Amino acid sequence: xxxxxxxxxxxxxxTALEPLDLDRVKNFxxxxxxxxxxxxxxxxxxxxxxxxVAMTRDKECLKVATLTGAMTIAKQGMVLEKMIRxxxxxxxxxxxALMAHGxxxxxxxxxxxxxxxxxxxxxFDAGYNRVYDTLEMEKNLDDVEKIVAETLRSLPEGEVLSSxxxxxxxxxxxxxxxxxxxxxxxxxxxxPVYIPAFTDSEMGLDTAVAALGLHVxxxxxxxFPKKIGVVPNYNPFLDLNDYAERIIAAKRKGIFTIxxxxxxxxxxxxGPYLDLFERRLGLPIPPQRFSYGIRICPEPAHWGxxxxxTYTEGVSWGKFVPVSEGGxxxxxxxxxxIAWPLLVRAAMxxxxx
Numbered sequence: 366x367x368x369x370x371x372x373x374x375x376x377x378x379x380t381a382l383e384p385l386d387l388d389r390v391k392n393f394x395x396x397x398x399x400x401x402x403x404x405x406x407x408x409x410x411x412x413x414x415x416x417x418v419a420m421t422r423d424k425e426c427l428k429v430a431t432l433t434g435a436m437t438i439a440k441q442g443m444v445l446e447k448m449i450r451x452x453x454x455x456x457x458x459x460x461x462a463l464m465a466h467g468x469x470x471x472x473x474x475x476x477x478x479x480x481x482x483x484x485x486x487x488x489f490d491a492g493y494n495r496v497y498d499t500l501e502m503e504k505n506l507d508d509v510e511k512i513v514a515e516t517l518r519s520l521p522e523g524e525v526l527s528s529x530x531x532x533x534x535x536x537x538x539x540x541x542x543x544x545x546x547x548x549x550x551x552x553x554x555x556x557p558v559y560i561p562a563f564t565d566s567e568m569g570l571d572t573a574v575a576a577l578g579l580h581v582x583x584x585x586x587x588x589f590p591k592k593i594g595v596v597p598n599y600n601p602f603l604d605l606n607d608y609a610e611r612i613i614a615a616k617r618k619g620i621f622t623i624x625x626x627x628x629x630x631x632x633x634x635x636g637p638y639l640d641l642f643e644r645r646l647g648l649p650i651p652p653q654r655f656s657y658g659i660r661i662c663p664e665p666a667h668w669g670x671x672x673x674x675t676y677t678e679g680v681s682w683g684k685f686v687p688v689s690e691g692g693x694x695x696x697x698x699x700x701x702x703i704a705w706p707l708l709v710r711a712a713m714x715x716x717x718x
Contacts, residue, residue, distance in 0.1 A: 393707060394714035406699045410708060413659045413695035417712045420619040420657040421453045427615030429655075431632045432459040433624030433672070435496045437467035437547065438476050439702050444709050446550040451718035453709070454621065456611060457551060457558045458628040461566020464532065464548065464558065466496075468568070469505040471539045471546020472512065476501055506567055512538060513571040514578070527603035531572065532558035557611075559604045561631040572597050609635050612653050619657030623701045625664060625672025636684040654686045655679075658694040661701045661708070 374381065383402040390396045394414070401411025420426055430448065437445075445467075448454045469476070477493075477500040488495050492503035516534050520526070536552025539545065551558050563569040576597040577585075586594035612618060612635050622629050635653060642648040664672040676694040679685045686692035697704050712718070 392714045393711040397707065397711040406697055406704070409695055409697040410699065410704055413661075413697055413708055414711050414715070416657055416659055416693050416695050417453065417621070417708060418715050419693065420621075420659075421451075421712065421716060423617060423619070423657075425616040426619050426657065427455050427611060427617070428453060428619045428621065428657075429456045429458065429632050430454045430621045431623070431628040432457065432463050433626040433628055434460075434701060435462070435466065435499070436623060436701065436705075437463050437470060438496050438499050438501055440476070441702060441705060442467045442470050442547050444706050445547050446545075447713070447718070448621075448709055449547070449550045449554050449556050451713065451716065453712065453718075455556060456608070457547075457556055458608075458632045459558060459560055460626065460628060461528075461560045461563055461568050464560060465506070465509060465567035466501060467547040468509045468512070468535065468539075469501065471544050471549055472508060473544065474502065474505040474508060476505075509567065510571045510574070513568060514575045517572065517575045523598065525603065526572070526597060526599045527601065527607070528560040528563045529557045529604055529607060531563075531568070532560065535568075557607070559608055559628075559631070561601070561604065562627045563599075563601065572599070605638070608632075609639060613639065613650065617657075618653065618655045620655045620659070622658070622660040622662070623705060624662050625660075625670070625674075629660075630671055633679060633682075633684045637682055640683055652683065654692075655684060656686045656692055658685060658692070659697070659708075660695070661697045661699060661704050663698055663700060665698065 382404065383399070385399050385403055390399060397411045397414045399411070400407040401414070402408070420428055430445070432445070436442070449457070466476070479495055479498050479500050483493070485495060488500070494501040494503060513535065516538050517531070520534065532548055533552060536548035536558070539549035540552050548558060560566060560568070564573070573596070577593065577595045580595050586592050620632060633655070639650050639653050642650045658676050660676070662672055664670060666673040666675055675696060676685050680687050685694070688694070
């Protein structure tokens, strides 16, 4: 049996951990930097702070945020707004539901804590839509629909729409009306907002209803509603190419992800999309990879779902720069309503935002 040679760690250049001394913590940045020398999700969150600060300070980096989950109805919308206004984000890619619930915030409507004494049948009868432990008012969504419809009517007749075009116009209306919300902040900072699965949202439904509404009183298809027959003038490939052009123009790319799902994959697939230009069409486009990445998501890889796939897996698809070539990534397995505000507040401390 080979005799073991016991190492001391320090001589091998390993990083020593330290007890979390709260007496030395003066602000959120201090806390996360101390957590970086602990373990588990706390360490990952501390590492995420370093990467978020570096990514924000990199003036040649296009910073993309992808968002899933009920984050605006969970009252995290102002966290996202702060990231937009502080220059931590240049592009937002989101679920439609997240932006729709953010719209209700933007117009001043409220969400409420669910009282478990109310069952879901009672909630339906009262016009309360439950999202886990929180309620969205059906009336809120009706009020949002009016703004969406009015905004769409203000656009040039015959214009082909895309999600980032709709979101920009909604942001303009909110901003000019002195209202608030994520879309207003994005409009004011010239940050595009893409919703890849646009029809899977209240905003998408509102757009479809508005298109159909133009035909009410003017004649619907004779076999309506068996054949609805009316669709908005909408092309999602306008989003895809607009986003791809921004990626191509950036020297470096970074991604900040809450959750996973369609927004995350849509944002990341731009690398393979542009690779196909070169490989299948012979068009001279250099590889487009993300150099920075931060993901806050409780989903583990072993469930086999998209939201659990790692940055390492993304390297195999040509979406990320390998760590060996300078890629910097942090994966925080935690509830975003806990980890996200801590991370952004700490980054604000460091950046003076």
